[in-house]
Amino acid sequence: MTGERPRVFHLITRLLKGGAEAKTLATVRGLDDEYEFTLGYGAEYDQEQVDLLEHEGIATQHFPLIRHYNPVTTVPAVLSLAWYLRREDFDIVHTHSTEAGIIGRFAAALAGVPHVVHTVHGVPFADDRNDVLNRFVLACERQAARYTDRIVANADVIAEEYLELGIGQPEQYTTVYSGVDLDAFADAEPAMDLPGERPRLVMVGRLADGKGHGVLLDAVTSMDDWEGSVCIVGDGPLYDSLEASIEARGLSEQVFLTGFRDDVPRILAASDVLVLPSFREGTPRVITEAMASGLPVVATDIAGIPEQVEDEENGYLVSTGDAAALAARMGELVGDSELRERMGECGLEYVERFSVESMVEELDGVYRKLLEQ
Structure with missing residues (x-):
């Protein structure tokens, strides 16, 4: 040395x-x-x-x-x-x-x-x-x-x-x-400037290939007559194409791109479900952040995600590219506040190891x- x-x-x-x-x-x-x-x-x-x-x-x-x-x-x-x-x-x-x-x-x-x-x-x-x-x-x-x-x-x-x-x-x-700094998420005040109504589905991450944004839009398109909104938080090379796809699908009143935000704890505090339909990941920090915020998670069953999300306990796991399964699980959560609360509390108990x-x-x-x- x-x-x-x-x-x-x-x-x-x-x-x-x-x-x-x-x-x-x-x-x-x-x-x-x-x-x-x-x-x-x-x-x-x-x-x-x-x-x-x-x-x-x-x-x-x-x-x-x-x-x-x-x-x-x-x-x-x-x-x-x-x-x-x-x-x-x-x-x-x-x-x-x-x-x-x-x-x-x-x-x-x-x-x-x-x-x-x-x-x-x-x-x-x-x-x-x-x-x-x-x-x-x-x-x-x-x-x-x-x-x-x-x-x-x-x-x-x-x-x-x-x-x-x-x-x-x-x-x-x-x-x-x-x-993750767990206290920063447990104690966060909700952001008051997010578009859309609650219950709010939120996806946080770089707008880039491999994150499954297209799968999310396919899933939302197939969900009929549901109350709530979707916020896609982040920036990256797919921003313009996602914006065009949202408009082309007629989802502009329900799905919103927020761009990059540096207040993720407040974003999660103002949301109800985290969605992460990625094709490749490690052990995503944003899932840990969501658990620390008391949110249930719907994510793909890849890499380290099953070590964070226990299926049907603190969230749901779906296969990569399966828009139908993603839509079904998101629909269950946005339609049942007691289920969201139960899964969120389970996540809070599980998150200390992260x-x-x-x-x-x-x-x-x-x-x-x-x-x-």
Whole structure:
């Protein structure tokens, strides 16, 4: 180790305002007294996030060659990052997300970094992605695992799936659930400026492929004569197409796009059901946030979601792409306030295991074990 505090370099593909970023930022903030952190990020970033980190005294580094599924820049990105890591002499490299995970681990191996950790925030292999791309990513993940000391999964089922796919060995894996500031959601005042009537279904997340927004619109279109509204919270490349689809379906009086909001606790406090029909996820923070807010959840039965949502207890699980099942479950909840209350109370009892304090403590344990070697 090169200083009083061990030097840890985090690398993430995109520094935007998603769940992976939130977990990463919570880690560096929660452990900043124990470690000297630098956060690296790729071509896509939100300047507000960078400014906030710099204001808090956490160093950042931009790597424009790290791009979302861009094979052309992959090799140059590995070489430039390896040069940076060799020069900076970090004790631990901790990578996040698919592209940064692959590039960062190859670069760390070239640079001779003593310890390498990778967090799997979501399973990148999904039915809605090209099969050739899935096979390519799988091959890269298998190879990158050879240069990884610890693979942190957001759920036990993700670790099991990766091992079944031949990625790494059992002793490399540890499960650390994504942590959330539970008090911020339990004590939030409802937002008063949301459009639409209650009961309110809410979906929170980046407007991007893989989240299932089209499935949600299909489900809402098939629901006849129901009272309430849907708020889709977030921004991203699908905003304009979703807006056009809502209008074309005649849903403009019931389904609303709010754009990005930085008051998610207040959004959830003003809502009645969280909906998340994603095709690929890890252990979504927004589900934990909804449980902390006392909301039932309707989500797809993928990745770590079944470790958060017990079907028919604190919500419902449906298959990916099944708009009919999604509509049926949403209809049950919007039509029965007692059912919503019962499931919401169950979620409140279950959510304690997903606190940010638990997450930070467990990641600190991962780092300390590596540094003792």
